[in-house]
Amino acid sequence: MSDLNSHISTKNSAALFEEAQLYIPGGVNSPVRAFRGVGGTPLFFNHGEGAWLIDEDNNRYVDYVGAWGPLILGHCHPAVISALQTQLTRGLGYGASTAAEVEIAKTICKLVPSIEKVRLVTSGTEATMSAIRLARGYTRRDKIVKFEGCYHGHVDGLLVKAGSGALTLGEPDSLGVPKAYTDLTYVLPFNDIYAMKALFAKEGDSIACIIVEPVAGNMNLVPPVPGFLESMRELCTQHGSVLIFDEVMTGFRTALGGAQSVYGVTPDLTTLGKVIGGGLPVGAFGGRADIMNCIAPLGAVYQAGTLAGSPLAVAAGLAMLTEIQRPGFYESLTKHTAQMLTGLQERADAAGIPFSTNQVGGMFGCFFTTEEEVTTFDQVMACNVPQFKRYFHAMLENKIYLAPSAFEAGFVSAAHGENEIAATLNAAEIAFASLK
Ligand SMILES: Cc1ncc(COP(=O)(O)O)c(C=O)c1O
Incomplete structure (x- = not known):
């Protein structure tokens, strides 16, 4: 990641990735982790706390991957x-x-x-x-x-x-x-x-x-x-x-x-x-x-x-x-996810970046597209992937960890509250502005 994300140090992740490639094909145990979809060097994580992931250089990120879905309660509930x-x-x-x-x-x-x-x-x-x-x-x-x-x-x-x-x-x-x-x-x-x-x-x-x-x-x-x-x-x-x-x-x-x-x-x-x-x-x-x-x-x-x-x-x-059977669990998850997506859309619109979102419960998708509604594979494939890559790295630099591919869903957990959403929207404002 280092060269594309110059404001934060990720030298420990970079060193681990070098070493990993000697022993593990591509340095990863599942292909999407290799950051091939966004470029740069993948992060190596040390631990998680609620909605946050902490990497090997002690950077803290709001996590929207949630181990690719399982962590609906956040890390270490x-x-x-x-x-x-x-x-x-x-x-x-x-x-x-x-x-x-x-x-x-x-x-x-x-x-x-x-x-x-x-x-x-x-x-x-x-x-x-x-x-x-x-x-x-x-x-x-x-x-x-x-x-x-x-x-x-x-x-x-x-x-x-x-x-x-x-x-x-x-x-x-x-x-x-x-x-x-x-x-x-x-x-x-x-x-x-x-x-x-x-x-x-x-x-x-x-x-x-x-x-x-x-x-x-x-x-x-x-x-x-x-x-x-x-x-x-x-x-x-x-x-x-x-x-x-x-x-x-x-x-x-x-x-x-x-x-x-x-x-x-x-x-x-x-x-x-x-x-x-x-x-x-x-x-x-x-x-x-x-x-x-x-x-x-x-x-x-x-x-x-x-x-x-x-x-x-x-x-x-x-x-x-x-x-997850506690009363109000899904209402709250869905509300926080919607709140975050509305905020992203407002910031994209303000920056003049064509953008749309999909949501079902605590899952969401973000598309760099002029389409108002994305319902087909062809529409997904036609999205602006180079723009997504720049957005991904700008968000990462501002401590928001998104899935490293334009074709993955995002996940919100019950540990994502007002603070995490505010941090995400602040980062998004900077990220969208950088795409203009
Ligand atoms: C819808 C769906 N089915 C099956 C799988 C495969 O699951 P696993 O990676 O645990 O083998 C995945 C993985 O992401 C998935 O998203």
Whole structure:
């Protein structure tokens, strides 16, 4: 980062990044952390406190990444830390069942009523991979449908974005993914009801499932247009296909009942992750009991995990799920997020910078665009990325840590209050002015 952010010293981060590159491919354990989307050198963080992240040079930043979504209570919330401390003294894992697993499963089923039964795994990727296998096993069909710009983890058959749009089969996005895997994946434009209906009219009876982020959070933030989720529900019901909502990101983020409660559309299966692990590695998939009963040991769809239901992850997750059920939690989160976005829009307008925002609950997206409303992948791709990069670095220099890519959603936590919002808006005023 150093050269692009001359006012703050980040020499310890820079030295660590040099060293990291000797031992870790690209110096990072997940590609987006490498800052390739914004240029410069990534920061190395030492610790977090509430809404703040502190880097290895002791700079303090307001954090809008929140570990990519899980930290809805902010860093080191006392309830989560205390639950972990208690579990630490009891053991790290037993490779066998625990009462807490039953408790978290019951809590998830209560909060997300479409989930009648749920299984815990160790990442979002595992959750979507298992849900797809289950949908295929249940329907005895092979083909699946996903949407352009939606990310469901690095599952082979889901690593396809656009190919040539509606009614075409996909091309892999990554070397190492056999084309035969993605040949079974149809990719459709997000928010395009017509393309979905056309595909189902032709191929509906051979489609095992649709998997969708009900609010797309991996192409910045794009909510569904009215009718989009409803239409896919109807088509899946008509053709006997399984509807999977990937709520790894949106679950307990957009609302207590997830995006499915916001839009009133009920999927057959839901995948979860992030918030349900309180910041520890976790994932889950669940849904209709008749479908879930097809999994081993009850059924012939195999799925397993050495660390699945890790007592630490379950303890942290349960603590977090308890906190977010407090009255007014989501009202306050949504209000603070809206307040911050209104302030950003005012400052962008004052500086004459074309800018718009999207928000669902505690998730938000910011777009450098002249479009008033962003609802499609093509609109997201047409945004002014060079301008975003300059904004990102100006914000960082003013101690605001945003996701280092123009295509990621942002996350507000319950620890973000008036002080953090004021700091963000002061920084934004300087950042927007620097773009003129
Ligand atoms: C919607 C969605 N699904 C699945 C995943 C994969 O989760 P994980 O990174 O835990 O494997 C992600 C990760 O960001 C995600 O946003």
